[in-house]
Amino acid sequence: MVRIVKDxxxxxxxxxxxxxxxxxVRYKQAxxxxxxxxxxxxxxxxxxxxxxxxxxxETGSVPYVVxxxxxxxxxxxxxxxxxxxxxxxxxxAVLVKKIYFPRVIFPLTAVLTKVVELFINFxxxxxxxxxxxxxxxxxxxxxxxxxxxxxVVALCISMAGAAMNVYYRDVATALPVVLSxxxxxxxxxxxxxxxxxxxxxxxxxGKWSETLFTLYTINPLxxxxxxxxxxxxxxxxxxxxxxxxGLILVTVALPISYFIFKRAEAYFADVx
Amino acid sequence: MTMPIxxxxxxxKEYQLGQLKSLKQTFLATASRLVGKEVERPVPFKALDGVSxxxxxxxVVGIIGTNGAGKSTxxxxxxxxxxxxxxxITVQGKIAPLIEVGAGLIGDLTGRENIYLNGTILGLSTxxxxxxxxxxxxxxxxxxxxxxPVKRYSSGMxxxxxxxxxxxxxxxxxxxxxxxxxxxxxxxxxxxxxxxGLIKRQGKTVLLVSHNIRQIERICSRAILLDRGRILSDxxxxxxxxxxxxxxxxxxxxxxxxxxxxxxxxxxxxxxxxVSYGLVDEAGNPTDVVTMGEPTTIRGIFKVDEAIERPEVxxxxxxxxxxxxxxxxxxxxxxxxxxxxxxxxxxCHLPSVPLVPGVYCLRLGVLDQYRREMLCGDMIVVFNVVSxxxxxxxxxxxxxxxxxxxWDFSNTDNKQVMQQLxxxxxx
Numbered sequence: 001m002v003r004i005v006k007d008x009x010x011x012x013x014x015x016x017x018x019x020x021x022x023x024x025v026r027y028k029q030a031x032x033x034x035x036x037x038x039x040x041x042x043x044x045x046x047x048x049x050x051x052x053x054x055x056x057x058e059t060g061s062v063p064y065v066v067x068x069x070x071x072x073x074x075x076x077x078x079x080x081x082x083x084x085x086x087x088x089x090x091x092x093a094v095l096v097k098k099i100y101f102p103r104v105i106f107p108l109t110a111v112l113t114k115v116v117e118l119f120i121n122f123x124x125x126x127x128x129x130x131x132x133x134x135x136x137x138x139x140x141x142x143x144x145x146x147x148x149x150x151x152v153v154a155l156c157i158s159m160a161g162a163a164m165n166v167y168y169r170d171v172a173t174a175l176p177v178v179l180s181x182x183x184x185x186x187x188x189x190x191x192x193x194x195x196x197x198x199x200x201x202x203x204x205x206g207k208w209s210e211t212l213f214t215l216y217t218i219n220p221l222x223x224x225x226x227x228x229x230x231x232x233x234x235x236x237x238x239x240x241x242x243x244x245x246g247l248i249l250v251t252v253a254l255p256i257s258y259f260i261f262k263r264a265e266a267y268f269a270d271v272x
Numbered sequence: 273m274t275m276p277i278x279x280x281x282x283x284x285k286e287y288q289l290g291q292l293k294s295l296k297q298t299f300l301a302t303a304s305r306l307v308g309k310e311v312e313r314p315v316p317f318k319a320l321d322g323v324s325x326x327x328x329x330x331x332v333v334g335i336i337g338t339n340g341a342g343k344s345t346x347x348x349x350x351x352x353x354x355x356x357x358x359x360x361i362t363v364q365g366k367i368a369p370l371i372e373v374g375a376g377l378i379g380d381l382t383g384r385e386n387i388y389l390n391g392t393i394l395g396l397s398t399x400x401x402x403x404x405x406x407x408x409x410x411x412x413x414x415x416x417x418x419x420x421p422v423k424r425y426s427s428g429m430x431x432x433x434x435x436x437x438x439x440x441x442x443x444x445x446x447x448x449x450x451x452x453x454x455x456x457x458x459x460x461x462x463x464x465x466x467x468x469g470l471i472k473r474q475g476k477t478v479l480l481v482s483h484n485i486r487q488i489e490r491i492c493s494r495a496i497l498l499d500r501g502r503i504l505s506d507x508x509x510x511x512x513x514x515x516x517x518x519x520x521x522x523x524x525x526x527x528x529x530x531x532x533x534x535x536x537x538x539x540x541x542x543x544x545x546x547v548s549y550g551l552v553d554e555a556g557n558p559t560d561v562v563t564m565g566e567p568t569t570i571r572g573i574f575k576v577d578e579a580i581e582r583p584e585v586x587x588x589x590x591x592x593x594x595x596x597x598x599x600x601x602x603x604x605x606x607x608x609x610x611x612x613x614x615x616x617x618x619x620c621h622l623p624s625v626p627l628v629p630g631v632y633c634l635r636l637g638v639l640d641q642y643r644r645e646m647l648c649g650d651m652i653v654v655f656n657v658v659s660x661x662x663x664x665x666x667x668x669x670x671x672x673x674x675x676x677x678x679w680d681f682s683n684t685d686n687k688q689v690m691q692q693l694x695x696x697x698x699x
Contacts, residue, residue, distance in 0.1 A: 017392040098375030100352040266355040
């Protein structure tokens with residue numbers, strides 16, 4: 001583990017330069033440039049708000065717009081870095097075939113690139129919070145940790161996904177479908193409080209309610225999104241009661257994912 | 273004792289031939305393997321087959337071979353891009369991880385941005401790139417274009433930029449695959465000088481793949497000839513290259529012999545038909561082997577339907593790679609004969625074959641008296657020049673033509689001779 005980190009530290013400049021390249025290449029011939037980064041969550045918030053006006057979702061003290069945007073920040077970051085990460089090896093086929101450096105750098109840079117875009121969305125969030133007079137408390141310091149956790153989750157899927165995608169391109173095609181499913185399985189349109197209320201208080205699924213709730217929280221995004229909202233808007237610490245389930249999953253999955261990647265990388269240049 | 277910088281030990285690389293299997297086939301194959309049935313596995317293609325050699329520090333090794341001999345595969349394995357199917361490769365020292373010059377250039381980025389990107393990929397620190405930046409740009413001669421996206425560069429410009437970045441990287445081992453093939457002559461010259469500088473002054477180890485045999489002979493201290501994944505020869509460049517040229521010549525000779533000479537190599541207006549063409553020995557029998565320095569005759573037989581007044585006939589030699597050596601024509605012959613209807617035989621006698629041993633071709637041209645081309649073609653006949661004396665060296669090393677010469681040795685103690693030669697001498 002230490003060795004892996006040390007190896008990567010040696011390649012830090014390459015990581016930085018490749019991430020910078022990704023950002024530049026993406027926006028170089030796009031007129032709107034970085035505006036696209038903001039447009040995605042903003043449009044989604046708009047759509048959700050319209051949906052909400054029909055369905056009626058209880059959000060408590062924080063306005064729905066802010067809450068949803070707060071949920072979308074980690075979600076969009078996760079979604080984009082995962083799809084970028086899964087495609088990273090294949091889209092760099094030229095480099096893979098001609099130049100050697102540790103291949104893990106590809107999914108890593110893909111995720112890093114998205115951190116840049118994440119910061120831009122934070123600016124919008126700050127504006128929104130100012131409009132609605134929400135001041136962050138000291139608990140906002142949890143946010144960097146939550147983002148780091150999101151990076152790890154994204155890497156988990158990216159590494160194994162990128163490796164498999166080299167062999168079967170189906171992976172990259174299937175990913176958006178799976179991810180959009182997961183968007184509804186994560187507390188984005190609705191807050192986690194609603195799920196809790198339905199399952200834990202009202203016992204909507206009878207004796208299965210508790211189990212169902214645990215299953216729901218295995219999705220690491222549940223803890224991430226809820227934690228983000230709590231730390232940012234409610235000024236309280238993230239609720240570990242909904243985080244540990246996902247954390248266990250990630251702790252198990254990360255080494256497996258890395259192992260799959262390492263096993264496959266020797267033959268990338270041959271099959272890509 | 274020094275450790276070899278690169279050690280290749282019984283390396284084999286296999287590739288699976290054919291397409292990716294469909295999901296159904298994969299499942300069926302796995303299933304039947306699980307129940308213990310023997311599954312028919314496709315025979316892998318061996319790109320490299322048990323290759324072993326080691327390279328010492330400072331050696332400049334040229335790798336030659338025909339297409340598909342395994343040259344690039346070998347470089348890929350050494351630079352860690354791909355792993356061998358079996359065998360081991362040990363590399364001591366930092367390797368410039370670059371198989372193809374300009375491989376890491378990104379079209380959307382400008383030349384400047386690419387220098388930073390590619391430099392970092394090659395392991396240079398940002399500080400070092402900044403320091404070397406002007407040198408890189410100047411060498412690539414791209415001062416004006418450095419802020420233009422690389423995708424708008426010509427291919428020559430891209431290669432120049434790539435080469436320029438690659439050669440400032442401070443690796444111990446430099447691997448280059450067919451670089452000097454692109455770029456104009458002046459730039460090739462510059463690259464060549466820089467490569468020599470890297471090799472001679474900095475003592476870098478270089479692995480070079482090229483189809484330019486002369487280049488390999490010139491800069492390499494050692495050459496390895498690969499053929500279908502095996503090492504055919506490994507040693508002094510002169511000998512290895514000679515073997516390679518010999519083999520290529522044989523192949524070309526075979527291919528050319530299979531072609532019908534009246535076929536595709538001839539351009540004809542139809543007035544003159546070529547019946548036969550080639551070398552004949554003293555008895556008048558066709559032959560395709562002549563001895564260097566011995567007399568020979570080139571004979572062409574032409575069939576015409578209508579008489580042609582004073583045609584000009586040209587016979588010539590060229591090498592297999594179309595280097596024209598000499599042409600003999602009837603332009604200066606004062607009593608040139610007309611072609612009469614029927615068969616006309618035109619003989620060109622050479623008192624001594626002026627070519628060094630090797631494989632050559634005959635070309636031919638027939639023009640009318642106003643120098644309008646009626647029949648012409650290259651590589652119509654392939655023939656061998658052999659030597660009566662075994663010790664003669666082969667064509668690419670010694671040259672192409674053999675000029676008859678005689679030698680004199682004299683003793684310079686004679687004062688008179690020395691004064692004649694302007695060597696002074698004691699007075």
